[in-house]
Amino acid sequence: MKLLQSWEREARRAVLWAHRHHRSLAGVVLAALFGTAVTAFGVAPLAPDAADLPQRLIAEQVEPPHWHSQLEALGEFExxxxxxxxxxxxxxxxxxxxxxxxxxxxxxxxxxxxxxxxxxxxxxxxxxxxxxxxxxxxxxxxxxxxxxxxxxxxxxxxxxxxxxxxxxxxxxxxxxxxLNSRVALRSGTIESSLWAATAASQIPDTVTIQMAEIFANEIDFRRDLRRGDAFAVIFESLEADGEPITWNQAAGRVLAAQFINAGRVHEAYWFRDPVLGKAAYFDAKGESLRRAFLASPMEFSRVSSGFALRFHPILKTWRRHLGVDYAAPTGTPVRTVADGVVEFAGWQNGYGNVIFIRHAGGRVTVYAHLSRLNVRQGQRVEQGQHIGAVGATGWATGPHLHFEIRENGQHVDPLRVARSSEAFSIAAASRAQFQAQALAYRQQLALASQQQFAQAE
Structure with missing residues (x-):
């Protein structure tokens, strides 16, 4: 009974409060209703399901731009x-x-x-x-x-x-x-000849000639090449307006090269020794690849007759050939293979125009059938110096160079002399610098070889 009376008293107080504060109460109710409406709006879908909408196909003809005028403009372009x-x-x-x-x-x-x-x-x-x-x-x-x-x-x-x-x-x-300079990296594999392989690898002829020169004392490019032999080369290319030049021997100077012949690896690195004041190609041990005698008196030309028994083209008899013949066009430069003094320069019987040069150790080199003589008797010459030009004078059936080396009056194989002749080494004070430079080149050559093998596969 008392509880019921208490609820009645509270109800009367609420009614009196509502009567006195009816405006505040209306505001609270409106605010609550507005919040509910917003919430409903937020969760209501914005559009019906697209699958329920009607579908129709619209076809419209599209007019292309004025292509006649475009063709006319293209025709005016030269x-x-x-x-x-x-x-x-x-x-x-x-x-x-x-x-x-x-x-x-x-x-x-x-x-x-x-x-x-x-x-x-x-x-x-x-x-x-x-x-x-x-x-x-x-x-x-x-x-x-x-x-x-x-x-x-x-x-x-x-x-x-x-x-x-x-x-x-x-x-x-x-x-x-x-001229602009850039460093190029190439590699290749021998299939038929060195020239064909370097041409396929887009290596300039000047670089091919230098490679043959660099390894001439290590590899006989006439007889030692095998199918599958591989090479890699880093060279400096001089360019005129972005085009590799063809007239300068310095264009394409080899900086480093590797040649794998019959499984044996040959390496060469261009290095200028600051102590000795000499620049040359050295192997991995720092030994010069250019010896006291060059392997050839010409820059990579074709050997037409070696140091062996042959059928003489004029005398028509078999006899021992006491030199090496190099086939080349008339006018091709001929160089001395070692430092020395000109002993004779002039005409001599079947030799035609011929030059004899005396070197240290009782050796004499002979250059015959020349079309031109650039030296005179008694003149001192240096290794690689041009002393004359290829010709067909004397007993010659065509333009070529006949080359001999004599040791104490006896004819010897020029290639054997070149391979056994003396070489110089890098100075001890320069070895650390050389090894660092050679290591950098060796890594680049390995990268070139890997790329070449990957392309082959």
Missing amino acids: LLLTRNELTRSTDTVDTLLARLNVTDAQAAAFLRNDPTARRLMQGRAGKMVQAQVGPSGQLHRLIARYPAEKPEQFATHFTRLTIERAGEGFAARLEQAE
């Missing part, structure tokens, strides 16, 4: 073709332009008559020529690159001759520009 060539000793303006696919009488006349443009056909052959030609064969621009005109700039600069269309005619300008 397509230029670029072609590269090397000048030849037998070239005329017409033959060179024909190889460049240029059919332009006005350009041909300009090349013949303009004093600056005429330099294109002057001087020695081997100039690098690049031509931009229109669809009808008209010349738009021709750029020729060749050695610098000043000898002191030969290793650092090149000459650029530019001939280009200007209005109704042509203009020519001549300038000297700097």
Whole structure:
């Protein structure tokens, strides 16, 4: 009973409070309702399920842009073709332009008559020529690159001759520009010959010649090469406007090389010894690969007859050949294989034009059938110095060099003498520097070989 009376008293108080504070109570109720509405809005779906919506297919024809005007604009665009060539000793303006696919009488006349443009056909052959030609064969621009005109700039600069269309005619300008240098890395495998393998690996001929020179005392490239032999080479390439040059022996100087012949690894590293003041190629032990006698008096030419029994082409009898014959075109430079003094330079019977050079240790070298003599009797010469040129004088059926080495009057095998001749070593104070440089090159050569084997697989 008392509990019921207490609830009644509380109810009357609530009613009185609501009557007195009816505005506050309305605000609270509205706020609660508004919050509920927002919550409902937040969870309600924004759109019906797409699967329940009706579907229809709309087809509309699309008009392409005005392609006729685009074809006309494309037809007005002039397509230029670029072609590269090397000048030849037998070239005329017409033959060179024909190889460049240029059919332009006005350009041909300009090349013949303009004093600056005429330099294109002057001087020695081997100039690098690049031509931009229109669809009808008209010349738009021709750029020729060749050695610098000043000898002191030969290793650092090149000459650029530019001939280009200007209005109704042509203009020519001549300038000297700097050569750029970069280091290249190549590798390859012997399948048929060294030349074929290096060509397949995009190695310049100057680099191939140097590789053969570097390992000439270690590998007989005439008889020792085997299918499957491998090589890797790092070389410095000189470029003219991004094009590797072809006229400078320094272009493509070998910095390091590795040759695997019959399973045996041969290494060579270019190093300038600061103590000895000499630069040469050294093996991994620091021994010079260039000995007192070079293996050949010519830069990698074909041996046509070795130090052996042969059928004499003129006397028509079998007899011992007491030297080595190198087949090469007339005019090919001949060098001395070692330091010495010219004992004789002139004409001598079947030898024709011949040079005898006396060296230390009772040795004499003989260079026969020459077309030109560049030394005289009594003159001192250094290893590698050009002393004459290949010819066909005396008893010769064609242009070649006959080469002999005599020891105390007895004929000996030139290759044996080269391989057994003395070499010099890197100074002790320079060995640490050499080993560090050789290690860096060895790692790069290994990387080149790995890439080559991966490509082969």
